[in-house]
Amino acid sequence: MFENVTSEVHEKRSSRNMGTALCLAAFIILLAVLSAVKVQQLGASGSERFDHVQRPALLPEDG
Amino acid sequence: MSDASLHIRSEDYEPSFGDFFALLKPRVMSLVVFTAFVGILAAPTSLHWVEAFAALLFIAIGAGASGSLNMWWDADIDAVMRRTAKRPIPSGRVTGESALSIGIALSLLSVMMLGLTTNWLAAGLLAFTIFFYAVVYSMWLKRSTPQNIVIGGAAGAFPPMIGWVAVTGSISIDAVLMFAIIFLWTPPHFWALALFMRSDYDDANVPMLTVTHGRRSTRNHILVYTIIVAVFAVAAAFTSMGGPFYLAVALIANAVWLIGAVQIWRRDEEMSEADNFRAEKSFFKFSLLYLFLHFGAVLVEAVLPAGAWGGW
Known part of the structure; x- marks a missing residue:
């Protein structure tokens, strides 16, 4: 059964849902940007060192 | 609850x-x-x-x-x-x-x-x-x-x-001083509020100093805390977060703050009720500006280049 709601209640629910959705979207965008910044800060060699063997091209040359 | x-x-x-x-x-x-x-x-x-x-x-x-x-x-x-x-x-x-x-x-x-x-x-x-x-x-x-x-x-x-x-x-010491300024600023700020909003705390049975120790004692406490916070607020000028600009702001703000506290301390209930707690209300209002001025001055010191007004 559909609930019979007044327009005021409908508007409030709609504003609440929209506010929550916007907060979630902003949080996801922030996480994405923050992750990009963190990876950038590690640098090229840093981003590979946790689970990869460094490519020879990234190693400092001897002598 | x-x-x-x-x-x-x-x-x-x-x-x-x-x-x-x-x-x-x-x-x-x-x-x-x-x-x-x-x-x-x-x-x-x-x-x-x-x-x-x-x-x-x-x-x-x-x-x-x-x-x-x-x-x-x-x-x-x-x-x-x-x-x-x-x-x-x-x-x-x-x-x-x-x-x-x-x-x-x-x-x-x-x-x-x-x-x-x-x-x-x-x-x-x-x-x-x-x-x-x-x-x-x-x-x-x-x-x-x-x-x-x-x-x-x-x-x-x-x-x-x-x-x-x-x-x-x-x-570090700078972080501790920023903590100390707000920590010591809070009691006189709320006690001034309690002096002119007394029925609120009485009605709610919240044991504010005004209720448990009396209003004379609250006025004394406001003065003592104001002096202590002034010492910490001015001392912060000589740390890495301070500088000449902060020192100038702190000296002026604390002078005004102390004058307000002395006024509250010298008054009794009769005087306060006669002018509807004017000194207590203005002390409370200034206390908000007081905090803003100090932290605003730290902000200015952080932004200004060293050697001009920024830092020592």
Whole structure:
């Protein structure tokens, strides 16, 4: 059964849902940007060192 | 907290997004954002601006979460006090359960995200701040001791220190001084409020100093705390976060602050009632500006180049 709601209640629910959705979207965008910044800060060699063997091209040359 | 406070929402009221946002005490959050921002900028090292923004956001969310937990616990006394009767729970717009859920969820989110964004010392300090405000102050001290404001003031004093630690990863004398200024500023600020809002605290049976030790004693306490905070506020000028500009601002602001405290100390109830607590009200209003001036001056010192007015 559909609930019979007044327009005021409908508007409030709609504003609440929209506010929550916007907060979630902003949080996801922030996480994405923050992750990009963190990876950038590690640098090229840093981003590979946790689970990869460094490519020879990234190693400092001897002598 | 009374059981009734948990179930007073009227059944036909549909809470809006703004009603839930009001649980986070936006005005207190704005002060937290400002002081934490100063802590972040005054630190000797720096964060990427995205990290700084995120740190500030999560500190603010943590402060909001503690505000929500405080509103859940204090709903019964908020309903009695005129100043707080329109808050979301006593006015019936939001249930106590909702406030508790939002408070816990945002506390966990803010602490975890601050730790991942910056460092776990800053996150630990934020967790301690939330615990201190919600449990130590709201649940324990507020209703049991007239020193509630003195010890509870620590919760509001942590944000600039958290901001500083988020950047540097350690606690230094500058961070401790920023903490001390807000910690020592809080009691005279609230005692001045209690002097001219007396019926509120009396009605709610909150053991404010005005109720337990009398109004003469409160006036004495305001003067003593004002002198102590002035010493710390001026001393901060000689640390790395201070400088000539901060010193000039601190000297002027503390002179005005001390004059206000002496005026309150010299007055009695008869004099205060005769002019409707004019000196107490102006001292309370200036106390907000006082904090803004000091932290604004630290901000200016952080932005100004060294050698001009910035730093020593």
